[in-house]
Amino acid sequence: NQQTDCRHFLTLLDLSRDEARALIARATELKQQRAAGQDVKPLAGRTLAMIFEKSSTRTRVSFEAGMTQLGGHALFLSPRDTQLGRGEPIEDSARVISRMVDAVMIRTFEQATVEVFAAHSRVPVINGLTDRCHPCQMLADLQTFHEHRGDIQGKRVVWIGDGNNMCHSFMEAAQLFDFELRVACPEGFEPDADLLDACGGRCSLLRDPREAAEGAHLIATDVWASMGQEEEQERRKAAFASYQVTDAIMDQASADAIFMHCLPAHRGEEVAASVIDGPRSVVWDEAENRLHAQKALLEFLIAH
Ligand code: CP
Ligand code: NVA
Numbered sequence: 001n002q003q004t005d006c007r008h009f010l011t012l013l014d015l016s017r018d019e020a021r022a023l024i025a026r027a028t029e030l031k032q033q034r035a036a037g038q039d040v041k042p043l044a045g046r047t048l049a050m051i052f053e054k055s056s057t058r059t060r061v062s063f064e065a066g067m068t069q070l071g072g073h074a075l076f077l078s079p080r081d082t083q084l085g086r087g088e089p090i091e092d093s094a095r096v097i098s099r100m101v102d103a104v105m106i107r108t109f110e111q112a113t114v115e116v117f118a119a120h121s122r123v124p125v126i127n128g129l130t131d132r133c134h135p136c137q138m139l140a141d142l143q144t145f146h147e148h149r150g151d152i153q154g155k156r157v158v159w160i161g162d163g164n165n166m167c168h169s170f171m172e173a174a175q176l177f178d179f180e181l182r183v184a185c186p187e188g189f190e191p192d193a194d195l196l197d198a199c200g201g202r203c204s205l206l207r208d209p210r211e212a213a214e215g216a217h218l219i220a221t222d223v224w225a226s227m228g229q230e231e232e233q234e235r236r237k238a239a240f241a242s243y244q245v246t247d248a249i250m251d252q253a254s255a256d257a258i259f260m261h262c263l264p265a266h267r268g269e270e271v272a273a274s275v276i277d278g279p280r281s282v283v284w285d286e287a288e289n290r291l292h293a294q295k296a297l298l299e300f301l302i303a304h
Pocket of ligand 2: 226
C-alpha cells in the first residue's frame with residue numbers, strides 16, 4: 001500500500017518559518033476577501049474527513065464552514081457511529097478513508113494516533129488537537145497577534161497555568177517565530193521536559209504568575225483540566241487556585257499587552273471575567289481566526 005510523500009500538519013513544527021509566515025499572511029488575506037464578499041473556491045469537489053474522538057465547537061465549525069467556503073465539503077466522523085469506535089485498526093481506517101477523501105483532520109488523545117494515521121494515509125493529515133499539542137489553534141493565535149500587534153519576533157509571551165497541549169504549541173511557536181516564552185505553572189504541571197530543552201534559552205519556567213507577567217506583550221491561559229482529565233478537576237482546581245489571570249496580573253504586563261484564551265473558558269477559574277470580557281482580551285478575534293487560518297492551511301495542503 002503505497003503512501004505518497006504528502007505534507008501533514010501534526011505539530012506547528014511541520015511548517016518552516018517561511019511557510020508559517022506565508023500561511024498567516026494568506027489567512028489575513030482570505031479574511032479580507034471574505035469581508036469584501038470575494039470568496040475563492042480552490043477546493044471545489046474536494047472532501048475533508050473530520051474524525052472527532054473528543055468534543056469540539058470551534059474546530060468542527062471552522063473546518064466545516066471553511067471547506068464549504070473554499071468550494072469543498074467536510075464530513076463529520078465520530079467513533080460512536082463509525083467502525084473506529086468498534087476497534088477497526090487506525091492503520092486500516094487511514095488506508096481506507098484516505099483513498100476516498102482529499103485530507104483528514106483528527107482530534108484525539110495520543111499524538112501517536114495522528115502519527116500512525118499519517119504514516120498510512122495517502123492524503124494530508126491535520127492535527128485538530130491531541131493531548132500533546134493544538135497546532136491549528138496556534139496558527140490562529142499567531143494570526144491574531146500579528147493583526148493586533150505586528151511581528152511577534154522578540155516579544156515576551158507569558159503562559160499562565162497548565163503545561164498542557166496549548167502550552168506545548170506556544171513552545172513550538174517560540175522556536176519557529178523566535179519570541180521569549182515564560183511559563184508560570186504549579187509544581188507537577190510543567191510542560192514536557194524535552195520540548196523545554198528544544199526551546200533553548202527562549203523558554204523559561206517560573207512559579208509566580210505575577211513575576212512571570214512582568215513586561216509581557218501577550219498573556220495566555222487555558223482550562224485547568226483538559227478533555228480527558230475530568231476526574232482530576234477538583235485536585236487541579238486546588239493546585240491552580242493562585243494561577244487565575246486577574247486584572248492585577250494583567251497590570252504587571254506591558255501597557256499594550258493583550259490576553260488570549262483558546263476557549264472554552266471558565267470565568268472565575270483560570271481567568272477573571274473582567275479580563276476575558278475586558279478591553280485587553282482578543283479572544284473573539286482569536287476564535288474567528290480559526291476559520292481563516294485553517295482555510296489557508298487547507299489550501300496549502302490540498303490545493304498546492
Ligand atoms: N479552541 C478549540 O479548539 O475549541 P473547540 O474545542 O470548541 O474546538
Ligand atoms: N487544553 C484544552 C484545550 C481545548 C480546546 C483541552 O485539551 O481540553
